[in-house]
Amino acid sequence: xxxxxxxxxxxxxxxxxxxxxxxxxxxxxxxxxxxxxxxxxxxxxxxxxxxxxxxxxxxxxxxxxxxxxxxxxxxxxxxxxxxxxxxxxxxxxxxxxxxxxxxxxxxxxxxxxxxxxxxxxxxxxxxxxxxxxxxxxxxxxxxxxxxxxxxxxxxxxxxxxxxxxxxxxxxxxxxxxxxxxxxxxxxxxxxxxxxxxxxxxxxxxxxxxxxxxxxxxxxxxxxxxxxxxxxxxxxxxxxxxxxxxxxxxxxxxxxxxxxxxxxxxxxxxxxxxxxxxxxxxxxxxxxxxxxxxxxxxxxxxxxxxxxxxxxxxxxxxxxxxxxxxxxxxxxxxxxxxxxxxxxxxxxxxxxxxxxxxxxxxxxxxx
Numbered sequence: 001x002x003x004x005x006x007x008x009x010x011x012x013x014x015x016x017x018x019x020x021x022x023x024x025x026x027x028x029x030x031x032x033x034x035x036x037x038x039x040x041x042x043x044x045x046x047x048x049x050x051x052x053x054x055x056x057x058x059x060x061x062x063x064x065x066x067x068x069x070x071x072x073x074x075x076x077x078x079x080x081x082x083x084x085x086x087x088x089x090x091x092x093x094x095x096x097x098x099x100x101x102x103x104x105x106x107x108x109x110x111x112x113x114x115x116x117x118x119x120x121x122x123x124x125x126x127x128x129x130x131x132x133x134x135x136x137x138x139x140x141x142x143x144x145x146x147x148x149x150x151x152x153x154x155x156x157x158x159x160x161x162x163x164x165x166x167x168x169x170x171x172x173x174x175x176x177x178x179x180x181x182x183x184x185x186x187x188x189x190x191x192x193x194x195x196x197x198x199x200x201x202x203x204x205x206x207x208x209x210x211x212x213x214x215x216x217x218x219x220x221x222x223x224x225x226x227x228x229x230x231x232x233x234x235x236x237x238x239x240x241x242x243x244x245x246x247x248x249x250x251x252x253x254x255x256x257x258x259x260x261x262x263x264x265x266x267x268x269x270x271x272x273x274x275x276x277x278x279x280x281x282x283x284x285x286x287x288x289x290x291x292x293x294x295x296x297x298x299x300x301x302x303x304x305x306x307x308x309x310x311x312x313x314x315x316x317x318x319x320x321x322x323x324x325x326x327x328x329x330x331x332x333x334x335x336x337x338x339x340x341x342x343x344x345x346x347x348x349x350x351x352x353x354x355x356x357x358x359x360x361x362x363x364x365x366x
């Protein structure tokens with residue numbers, strides 16, 4: 001597939017003056033698209049995870065009895081973690097080798113212990129500290145990826161689509177080709193997209209200026225990583241007018257994410273994609289309305305009966321810390337921590353720490 005990309009990309013149209021501003025034209029002539037893309041593919045081997053995402057995952061897998069569901073959700077929240085877990089799971093010796101496209105399957109193959117080992121080796125970035133290679137790209141990419149993931153999952157839920165776990169992955173990874181292009185071409189995306197406003201216009205500009213678009217490049221990268229063909233197909237075809245169901249759901253999720261961010265989308269194109277999925281306009285409007293509002297638990301309007309100190313203790317208990325750790329952090333004695341928790345159980349009507357944490361979380365108090 002690398003050869004295919006290189007062949008396609010060797011025939012770009014001439015750069016416009018606007019695009020040429022941000023590109024090293026001399027290097028462009030000397031190297032060619034194929035070498036640029038190959039070097040960018042290699043750079044993606046070290047794409048970092050958000051430090052907080054990695055740390056939360058490590059806290060979960062290090063619990064005495066890790067919740068597989070919580071581990072899966074923690075992995076699914078981060079692009080780099082999803083990539084790392086899927087790549088290893090698809091190389092593992094199992095009947096599903098090369099066919100794992102969803103994180104629950106991958107975690108089952110690797111086990112929480114394997115996920116812990118993998119996460120421990122994962123490179124990370126912090127929003128407040130710029131990396132020399134990627135600068136702010138990981139955070140910009142992550143925010144749109146997560147927004148698209150959520151929107152696509154909402155669409156899949158309305159459609160009662162059977163492979164929602166796979167949608168969560170393909171939606172999160174749908175724009176990985178942009179990371180390749182950003183590394184290969186210093187002027188990307190600003191000097192390539194120019195005045196293009198909608199996703200369709202930006203893809204058109206990429207094809208015009210580079211001879212290839214980020215969706216196609218993303219599909220090549222997914223196959224290079226050994227991910228299943230159907231996942232690679234959803235990535236490479238998420239801007240296609242004849243996209244199959246999964247790619248069309250991702251495309252609509254991408255549009256909805258742009259809409260949720262307040263950036264331009266083409267209403268006509270959005271309605272066409274929705275109709276191709278047999279999504280009614282009322283259903284589409286319902287998904288659009290839900291976008292600004294968080295999923296899951298509603299905001300609690302009940303006053304919290306716990307004291308500030310009791311809340312602090314319960315939050316640390318939720319994070320998996322033991323009495324001694326909590327006492328050390330809050331500069332209390334272990335017996336005082338135990339007293340706070342017994343008072344908390346009584347106020348919440350809880351029989352143990354797990355129920356206390358559950359009640360307080362559901363009511364929005366911790």
